[in-house]
Amino acid sequence: MSYTSRLNHAFHNAPILPLNDRSRYVLISDCHRGDGSWGDNFLKNQTLYFTALKHYYTQGFTYIELGDGDELWENRRMSQIIEIHNNVFWLLSLFYRQERLYLLYGNHDMEKKKPRYSDRVCATYFCTDSQCRQPLFPGLTFHEGVILETESRGDRLYLTHGHQADTMNSTFWRFSRFLVRYFWRPLEHFGVLDPTSAAKNYTHKDRVEQRLSDYALKTGRILITGHTHRPRLDPDKPQYCNTGSCVHPRCITCLEIVGEKMTLVKWTYNTRRDNALYVSREVLSQLQLENV
Numbered sequence: 001m002s003y004t005s006r007l008n009h010a011f012h013n014a015p016i017l018p019l020n021d022r023s024r025y026v027l028i029s030d031c032h033r034g035d036g037s038w039g040d041n042f043l044k045n046q047t048l049y050f051t052a053l054k055h056y057y058t059q060g061f062t063y064i065e066l067g068d069g070d071e072l073w074e075n076r077r078m079s080q081i082i083e084i085h086n087n088v089f090w091l092l093s094l095f096y097r098q099e100r101l102y103l104l105y106g107n108h109d110m111e112k113k114k115p116r117y118s119d120r121v122c123a124t125y126f127c128t129d130s131q132c133r134q135p136l137f138p139g140l141t142f143h144e145g146v147i148l149e150t151e152s153r154g155d156r157l158y159l160t161h162g163h164q165a166d167t168m169n170s171t172f173w174r175f176s177r178f179l180v181r182y183f184w185r186p187l188e189h190f191g192v193l194d195p196t197s198a199a200k201n202y203t204h205k206d207r208v209e210q211r212l213s214d215y216a217l218k219t220g221r222i223l224i225t226g227h228t229h230r231p232r233l234d235p236d237k238p239q240y241c242n243t244g245s246c247v248h249p250r251c252i253t254c255l256e257i258v259g260e261k262m263t264l265v266k267w268t269y270n271t272r273r274d275n276a277l278y279v280s281r282e283v284l285s286q287l288q289l290e291n292v
Contacts (some may be wrong), residue, residue: 006164007215007223010145015102015199017062019148019157019260019289027159027209027255029226030245032108034082035075041247042071046085048252052267053280055092059240061256063095064146064225064287066243067161071255073177078111089125093136105142106161106227107160107169107176111140150260155222155289157257162242163213165284166204169227205230213240223245224255233264233285238292253284260289 001009017025031049034040042049056063070081080091083195096103105112112118118140127134145160163169168176205228216223216239224241231244231253244253251268263286270280 003165003167003170003211004169004215004218007160007212010160010164010178011147011158014143014145014147016147016149016156017102019150019155021259023148023257023259024059025064025148025257026256027064027066027224027243028246028252029243029254030068030106030229031065032068032071032245032247032248033081033085033088034071034079035077039074040071042060042085044244044251045248046088048267048269048279049246050088050091052252052254052281053088055281057091060100062100062102063092064102064159066159066224067102067104067163068108068226069103069106070109072111073107073180075150082122082125085126089136090127093125093134096137096140101137101140101141102146103137103140104144104146104161107163107166107173110173111214112153113144116140130200133147148257150289153290155292156250157222157224157272157289159224162208162212162227165215166208166227186266209240209242213237216240224288231264231266231284233262235285235287235288238287241287257289262287262289 033042036043070078072078074083076137092101118137121249122137124133125136145158148159162275165223195199209228212223212225222239224243226245228245229245229247230242232240232242233255241255243255246252251266253264253266256263256265262286266282266284268280269277271277
């Protein structure tokens with residue numbers, strides 16, 4: 001199956017959400033939440049992420065996670081990830097109760113596409129405050145793609161993880177998982193990076209992004225992905241956009257959609273004049289969707 005066919009399949013029967021003047025969506029990808037060990041790349045930015053997540057919850061945003069939310073290649077147990085990052089999952093559960101949560105799967109959490117995976121693993125979690133199990137995502141469906149559609153013009157934004165343009169991380173994802181789990185992860189401890197990763201190998205990253213961009217141009221669609229960890233929102237080339245990731249060295253990036261304006265945002269640490277540390281939100285780029 002070609003990468004074009006794989007991307008088309010991602011949007012087959014995908015849920016369609018309204019995009020209008022009242023819309024407030026935040027698109028986040030590649031959190032790679034782990035088990036709290038030295039290999040948990042999410043740990044260094046967990047405070048940034050939680051602060052941003054609280055902001056989007058209180059401001060009435062719908063949270064859409066574009067895959068690789070949890071690191072299930074290096075870790076076997078989703079329950080352990082939920083236990084370590086229970087504050088994050090507690091807040092995500094509040095989004096879910098208000099029907100403001102959509103979770104997509106990527107190559108690193110492809111396990112979530114299995115039938116009944118959500119009911120078996122994600123229906124409840126152990127709350128440390130109450131010391132008992134609480135509802136988490138009962139009845140949740142993990143999607144491969146989501147479509148946002150404008151009510152006035154019928155224009156659409158196509159959201160997916162983006163691994164479909166990467167053969168090693170789509171068709172052969174089990175083999176890639178084997179290499180990461182038993183070969184590249186131990187070597188990463190000594191500074192050796194995985195050459196098959198679209199996030200770490202720049203030649204591979206460029207090739208995958210070129211395929212995603214070509215797909216968007218050929219189909220005439222506005223395509224929004226993650227996977228490569230490289231944020232992108234170019235008003236001059238708006239057909240292909242990327243959320244970036246939550247595992248950058250000193251920041252997390254995401255895309256906000258308010259009404260029909262899309263904004264690329266960076267959350268990072270900053271200091272005030274009195275040297276007090278705080279979390280800041282910085283706008284990197286903006287796009288008016290009605291002009292695309």
